[in-house]
Amino acid sequence: MQYGDRLKKLRERKKMSQQQLADELNINRSTYARYELSNTQPDFEILKTIADFFDVSTDYILGHETSEENKLDYYKNKIATDFPDIDLMFKDMESLTAQEMKEVYEYIKFKMSQKK
Template sequence: MNFPTKLKKLREEKKLKQQDVADKLGIARTTYASYEQGKREPDHATLVKIADFFGVSLDFLLRDENEDFQDKIFEDEAKRILKDPKTFLAARDGEITPEILDAALEIITEQLKEGRKKKSD
């Protein structure tokens, strides 16, 4: 999936209009629309704002991969919760979906398994 497609899907996941995202990023709606259409590419600073706003990594935004899109979003967001819960909650207006929590639990479970495995070795 390429950058314009990911950008549109991320926006639609949050049920936002292009104008809503453009306002949050401090850019014109037409500029944001051109990103989703693949007519323009954002500069580095805007890319960082986009990644922060949607709670995903730059790597995720920029890689053209065929991974399951939704699972990757949940995994990225779960990692952000585990790294800094207060900042994550503030960025998401306190919204955490059950899927994000499931992904966080999977990460924690894997970490615990790895920790037990290292202790037994």
């Protein structure tokens, strides 16, 4: 996945138009559109501003880091696999971040180890 695809996905998750995001970044919409098309690359300052706005790392945007979504799926699957007797209501946990889901996993693992 190219950085432009990641930018588009992040923007769409926030239900923002290109114009709205461009306004937030204080750049032209056409400039931002070229970022999403991977026709041009944002400079370091804009890249950092975009990463901060979406609360992701610049490495994620550039494709050097596993996405938050993949991490979240990883921990959901790990909990379901490692602890099949635990009836978790994942629907109630949909709002958790990958970091929070990791903490849930580690807590369950800790509590299970106390029983042994």
